[in-house]
Amino acid sequence: MLKIENLKAEIDGKAILKGLNIEVKAGEVHAIMGPNGAGKSTLANVIAGKEEYEVTEGSIELNDEDISELAPEERAHNGVFLSFQYPVEIPGVSVTNFIKTAINETRKAKGLEDMPAKDMLKMIREKSELLEIDRKFLGRSLNEGFSGGEKKRNEIFQMAMLEPKLAILDETDSGLDIDALRIVANGVNKLKSKDNAVIVITHYQRLLDYIVPDFVHVLHDGKIVKTGDASLALELEAKGYDWIKELA
Amino acid sequence: MELQDKLLSSYVAFENHVDVNSDVHEIRSEALQNFEKVGFPSRKLEAWKYTSLNSVLKQDYSLFPSKVEAIELADVKKYFIHEIDAYKIVFINGKYSSFLSQTTHEHYDVCLMSSALTNPKYKAVIDKYFNKIAKQDNLTSLNTAFATEGAYINIPKNTEVKKPIQILNFTTGSQEATMLQPRNLIVVGENAQVQIIERHQSLTANPVLSNVVTEVFADKAANVDYYKIQNDETTASLVDNTYIEQQSNSVVSVHTFSFGGNITRNNLNFYQKGEHIDSILKGITIIEGKQHVDHHTLVHHIEPNCESHQDYKGIFNERSTGVFNGKVIVEKEAQKTNAYQQNNNVLISDKATINAKPQLEIFADDVKCSHGCTIGQLDEDALFYMQQRGIPKKEGKALLMYAFANTVLESVKIPEVKQRITKLIAKKLGVNLGFDL
Numbered sequence: 024m025l026k027i028e029n030l031k032a033e034i035d036g037k038a039i040l041k042g043l044n045i046e047v048k049a050g051e052v053h054a055i056m057g058p059n060g061a062g063k064s065t066l067a068n069v070i071a072g073k074e075e076y077e078v079t080e081g082s083i084e085l086n087d088e089d090i091s092e093l094a095p096e097e098r099a100h101n102g103v104f105l106s107f108q109y110p111v112e113i114p115g116v117s118v119t120n121f122i123k124t125a126i127n128e129t130r131k132a133k134g135l136e137d138m139p140a141k142d143m144l145k146m147i148r149e150k151s152e153l154l155e156i157d158r159k160f161l162g163r164s165l166n167e168g169f170s171g172g173e174k175k176r177n178e179i180f181q182m183a184m185l186e187p188k189l190a191i192l193d194e195t196d197s198g199l200d201i202d203a204l205r206i207v208a209n210g211v212n213k214l215k216s217k218d219n220a221v222i223v224i225t226h227y228q229r230l231l232d233y234i235v236p237d238f239v240h241v242l243h244d245g246k247i248v249k250t251g252d253a254s255l256a257l258e259l260e261a262k263g264y265d266w267i268k269e270l271a
Numbered sequence: 272m273e274l275q276d277k278l279l280s281s282y283v284a285f286e287n288h289v290d291v292n293s294d295v296h297e298i299r300s301e302a303l304q305n306f307e308k309v310g311f312p313s314r315k316l317e318a319w320k321y322t323s324l325n326s327v328l329k330q331d332y333s334l335f336p337s338k339v340e341a342i343e344l345a346d347v348k349k350y351f352i353h354e355i356d357a358y359k360i361v362f363i364n365g366k367y368s369s370f371l372s373q374t375t376h377e378h379y380d381v382c383l384m385s386s387a388l389t390n391p392k393y394k395a396v397i398d399k400y401f402n403k404i405a406k407q408d409n410l411t412s413l414n415t416a417f418a419t420e421g422a423y424i425n426i427p428k429n430t431e432v433k434k435p436i437q438i439l440n441f442t443t444g445s446q447e448a449t450m451l452q453p454r455n456l457i458v459v460g461e462n463a464q465v466q467i468i469e470r471h472q473s474l475t476a477n478p479v480l481s482n483v484v485t486e487v488f489a490d491k492a493a494n495v496d497y498y499k500i501q502n503d504e505t506t507a508s509l510v511d512n513t514y515i516e517q518q519s520n521s522v523v524s525v526h527t528f529s530f531g532g533n534i535t536r537n538n539l540n541f542y543q544k545g546e547h548i549d550s551i552l553k554g555i556t557i558i559e560g561k562q563h564v565d566h567h568t569l570v571h572h573i574e575p576n577c578e579s580h581q582d583y584k585g586i587f588n589e590r591s592t593g594v595f596n597g598k599v600i601v602e603k604e605a606q607k608t609n610a611y612q613q614n615n616n617v618l619i620s621d622k623a624t625i626n627a628k629p630q631l632e633i634f635a636d637d638v639k640c641s642h643g644c645t646i647g648q649l650d651e652d653a654l655f656y657m658q659q660r661g662i663p664k665k666e667g668k669a670l671l672m673y674a675f676a677n678t679v680l681e682s683v684k685i686p687e688v689k690q691r692i693t694k695l696i697a698k699k700l701g702v703n704l705g706f707d708l
Contacts (some may be wrong), residue, residue, distance in 0.1 A: 071659050076688040095658035098668075104659075115677030116670060121660070129661035164674075181660060269576065 024049045024220045025070075025266030030081035032069045034050055039065040042081070050217040052115025054231055055224045056255060057242035058264040060164030063224045064108060067193040071105040072098045085189065100132040102219075106178040106195050113165040118146065118177060119177070121165045122184050129185065145169035150183040151202075154210045179210045186214075191222045191270070198228035228260035241267050273327045273448075279303070281334055282416065289419055295388055295422075298402050298494055302415035309409045320625045321594045322536055322565045327508045330478045334417075336364035340443050342474070344371060348470045354687045357468075358436040360422040364443055365451045371439075381436055384421035384454050392655060396425055404514040404542060405484055411512045414484040418454035421483075423562040424467070426488070428460035435466040435685060440483075442507070444475025455485040459493040461518075466685060468494040472497050473507035478533075485513045491545065496684055497600045498524070499537075502530040502695060505560060513537045518592060519545030519574075526683060527554040528692055529564040530699055540569040540581065543605075548577040553679045556585040556593055557672075557693070565594035565595040572605040583611040584676045587623035597631040599640065606635050612642040617649060617675060622690035 026045040032040040039062045047053050057063050057183035070083060071074050083091045090098050091206055113121065128139045138146075151161060154176050166174050175195050182190055191209070196204055211234055215221060231239075231253065239255040240247045241264075248270050249255065259267070282303055286296070310563045311328055333340045338362050351359065358381045361371035367383055373384045380393075384427040386399075389391040402542075403410050422438045442449050459465055489495050501509060509532055529535055541546055541550040556564045570579040587594045616625045629642040649671050657667035673696060683689040 041672065071655075073655050094664070095655060096661055096663045099659055099661040107659075111650070111653045113656075113671070113674050115674030124666070125660040125662055128666060130661060132661065132663075185660065195636075232560055 024051075024086060026082075026084040028082050030083065030227060031079045032065060032068070032076050033079055034065070034076050039076075040069065043242075043246055045247060047168050047220045047222060049220055051234045051238065052223065052234060054236035054239045054244055055222060056226070056256060056259055056267070060225070061158075061242040062245045064193055065241055067222075067224055068104055070098075070191060071095055071103060089170045096128070097132070099185075100129050102189030104182050104185055104190045106190065106192045107176070107181075108163045108181060108194040108197065110166050110174045110178055112167045112169075113166045116254065118163060118165055118180075120163045122147070122181055125181070126184060130193060145217045146184060147228065150180055152178045153183060153213060155206050156180055166231065166263035174198060175207055176201055176203060179207050183214055188219050188221065189222070190214075191224065193224045195223070196225055196227065204230065205233060228256045239250055243267050274332065274336050278334065278413065278417070279307055281641055285335065285417065290384075294394070294398065295401065298390040299416050300417075301662065302402075302407070302412040303450075305407055305412040306409065306416055307451070309412070315361075316682065318567060318596070321592070322409045322534065322563065324359045324534065326478055327478075327534055330480070332430045332445035332448045332478075332480060334450055336366060336446060336449065340364060340366075340440065342368075342371065342443060344364065346369070346588070347441060347472070347474070349483040350439060350441075350470060352435070352468055352685070352687050354690055356434050357409060358432075358434060359439065360436065361439045361441070362420060362458040363441045364445065364449060365420055365453065367438070369377070371432040376622050376681040379427060379432060380423060380425040380595040381432075381555070382423050384423045384456060385419055385682045387423040387456065388419065388422045393423070396458060397654045400456060400488055402486070402518045404488075404515065405512070406540070410482050410510050411484050414452045414454060414512065415518070417452040417615065418484065419499045421454040422457070423455070424465065426459045426463040426465050429462045430460065431464040432466070437470055438467065438469045440471045442473045442475075442482065443478075443596055444473065444477035444478045446477070448478040448500040449480075451479070451481045452481075453481065453483045455483070457485065457487045457495070459487070459489050461490040463490070463580065464494040466498075466684075467689065468498045468500065470500045470605055471503060471507070471509055473504040474557035476504055476506045479504075481513040482510045483512065485511070487513070487523065488517040488525050489515065489517045491518045492520040493518070493523075494521065495523040497525045498683070498685070499525065499527045500692075501528060501532055501535055503532040505531065505533055505562060508534040509530050510536045510538070511613075514540045514542070516542045517548045517550065521545070522551070522704070524553070524682065527566070527678070529556040529558065529696070530695055531562060532564075534563045534565075536565045538567045540571075542571045543573050543577045543579075546574050550577075550579040551682065552579070552581045552583075553682060554583040555676045555679045555696070556583070557676070558586075559588035560591060560595070561589075562591045563593070565596075565704055567596045567598075569598045570600070570610065572599070572608045572610060575604060575606045575608070577605065578609040579611065581614070582675055582679055583614045584679055585614075585625060586615040586619065586623055586672055586676070587616065588619040590620070591623045591624070593625040595625070595627045595644075596630065597628070599632070599642075601635050601640065602633040606637045608640070609633060610638070615671065615675070618646065631673075669697070672700055673697070690701050
C-alpha cells in the first residue's frame with residue numbers, strides 16, 4: 024500500500040525528516056509515536072502533499088506509484104486521507120455541502136458522474152449514524168464553533184464518506200473526552216478492512232487501547248528509531264521517551 | 272466645454288422646459304446654486320480621497336435624451352429577476368418605458384417621479400418628503416437640480432406590498448455618452464412592508480454616468496428590504512446617493528452587490544429618528560480589471576435603544592481598487608445603542624488595493640459599538656484542507672471565496688435574488704460550485 028524510502032523533507036530550509044523508512048501493507052494498522060518535535064505531523068503533511076514542505080530526497084509510493092510529485096488533491100483522489108490535528112474552520116460552507124463537493128470532485132477526477140442525490144443522502148445518513156452525529160450538526164458551517172471532539176468526529180465522518188485506501192489520523196485523540204474517543208475509535212475500527220490501511224499518529228498510548236495497532240514505530244529526530252508490536256506503546260507509556268532519545 | 276459649465280449653461284433651458292411654476296422650482300434653483308458653488312467633488316475632499324471622478328467627467332455627455340427608445344424584452348430579460356412576479360418601473364435612457372413596466376395605483380402607488388412632481392394629487396407627499404433628507408452636497412445637489420424622473424413609491428399604513436418592486440434603468444448607447452440623474456422617492460407608511468430591487472444597466476460600451484438619488488422614509492414599524500444589484504459594463508459609472516430616514520420600531524435593510532462597472536460610488540446614509548430601530552447595511556463586492564468600488568456608509572444614531580448592523584465583504588482581483596468608509600455617529604441621547612460594523616476584504620492579486628476606514632464618533636456612554644476590519648489573502652491552510660479532501664485548488668479557492676461572502680447572502684429574504692446573486696458570484700469566480708445552493 025504505502026512504501027516510504029529514505030524520505031528527507033524540510034521546511035524553510037530546516038530539515039525535519041532525515042531519512043525515514045516505513046512500509047504499510049493493506050489491512051494493517053500502524054502507530055507512529057514520538058516526542059514533540061520528532062516530525063510526526065510533518066510526516067503526515069508530507070504524505071498528504073502540503074506544499075510548504077520540500078521533499079529533498081527519497082520516495083513515497085502508494086500502490087507502487089510514486090506520489091511525491093502529485094498535488095494534494097491528486098493524492099486524495101488516489102485514496103490518501105489525512106485526519107487533521109487542527110481541522111480548519113470554513114464558515115459559510117455546511118458539512119453536507121462540503122462533503123458533497125469533496126465526493127463529487129473525487130468522482131470527477133476518476134471520470135465518474137456526480138453521485139445521485141438519493142445515494143448521497145443515504146450514505147450521509149448511514150455514516151453519520153455510525154459516528155453518532157446529530158443531523159442538525161451536518162447543516163452547520165464546517166468546523167465553525169465546533170468543540171474539539173466535534174471537529175475530530177467530523178474528520179472521521181468525512182473519512183467514512185470518502186472511503187480512503189490509506190487513512191492517516193494525526194493526533195485524532197487530542198482534545199477528545201473518553202466518550203468521544205470511544206465513538207471515534209469505534210468508527211475507525213468499523214471502517215477498517217483488508218483492503219485499506221490506517222496510520223495512527225499519537226503522542227499517548229490511550230487511543231491504542233481502542234485502535235489496536237499491528238506495528239508501533241517510534242519517531243525521533245526525523246527517523247524511525249524503533250519498531251515493535253502493540254506492547255511497545257505500553258512500554259513507552261510507562262518509561263517515557265527519554266530512553267528512546269538515547270537510542271538514536 | 273467642461274461638464275460643470277455644460278450643466279450650468281443648460282439649466283435655464285431645462286427649467287423652462289419642465290415647469291417653472293411648480294414648488295420644486297425653488298428647491299431646484301437652490302440646488303443648482305449649491306452645485307455651482309461646490310462643483311464636482313475632487314480628491315481634495317476627505318470623502319473623495321480615494322475615488323477620482325476626473326476620467327469620468329471628461330466625457331462629453333448627452334444630458335437630456337430626447338425620446339423614448341424601444342428595446343425588446345427578450346434582450347433585457349436577464350437583467351430582471353424574471354422568475355418572480357413583480358412590479359416593474361423601467362427607464363430607458365432616463366425616460367419611462369411603459370412597455371417594459373408594470374406599475375399600480377390600486378392599493379399603493381408604484382409609479383413615476385415625473386407624475387408625482389407635476390400632478391397636484393401628489394403635492395402633499397412631495398411637499399412633505401421630496402429633498403427633505405437628501406444632503407445638500409455636490410452630486411446630490413446636481414441631481415436635485417435636474418431631477419425629473421425616477422421611481423415614486425408610496426405605501427400607505429398597514430399595507431404589505433405582496434410582490435417585490437424592481438427599478439431598472441437601461442442605457443442603450445444611442446448617444447455617444449449619456450449622463451443620467453434618476454431620482455427616486457420611497458415613502459413607506461406605518462407598519463407597511465415593501466421589497467425593492469434596483470439595477471442600472473448599460474446595454475453597450477458607450478460611456479454612462481448615472482448620478483442617482485434615492486430618498487426612503489420608513490414610518491413607525493415599517494419594514495423595507497432593499498437590494499441594489501450593480502453588475503454593469505466597465506464603461507458605466509454609478510454614483511448612488513441613498514438617504515434613509517427611519518421612525519421608531521422600523522427595520523430597513525439595504526444589500527448592495529457590486530460586481531462590476533467602471534467607477535461605482537455608494538453613499539448610503541441612515542438617519543434613525545426614533546427608538547428601537549434596526550438598520551441593516553450589507554454588501555458584497557467582487558471586482559477585477561481596473562474596476563473601482565467605493566462604499567461610504569453613514570449610520571446616525573440619534574435616539575436611544577437602536578441597532579445597526581453593517582457587514583461588507585470585498586474580493587479584489589487584478590488591479591481593482593476598493594474603498595470602505597463606514598461612519599457611525601452615536602449622539603449623546605442615543606444610549607443603549609448597539610452598533611456593529613464588519614468589513615472584511617480579500618486581495619487575490621498583488622496589484623489590487625483596498626482602502627478601509629471605520630469612523631466611529633460616540634458621544635453616549637452606555638453603548639455597544641463594535642467594528643472589525645480585515646484585509647488578507649485566502650487562507651492557505653484552508654485551501655490545503657480542501658485539497659486534501661479532493662477539491663482542486665481552483666474550486667477550493669472559489670468555495671472559500673463563496674464561503675467568505677456567504678454571511679452577507681444569509682440575510683437575503685427573496686430566494687430568487689439569493690439564487691441570482693449566488694450564480695453571479697459563481698460566474699465571477701469562474702467555477703461551478705459542486706452543490707445546489
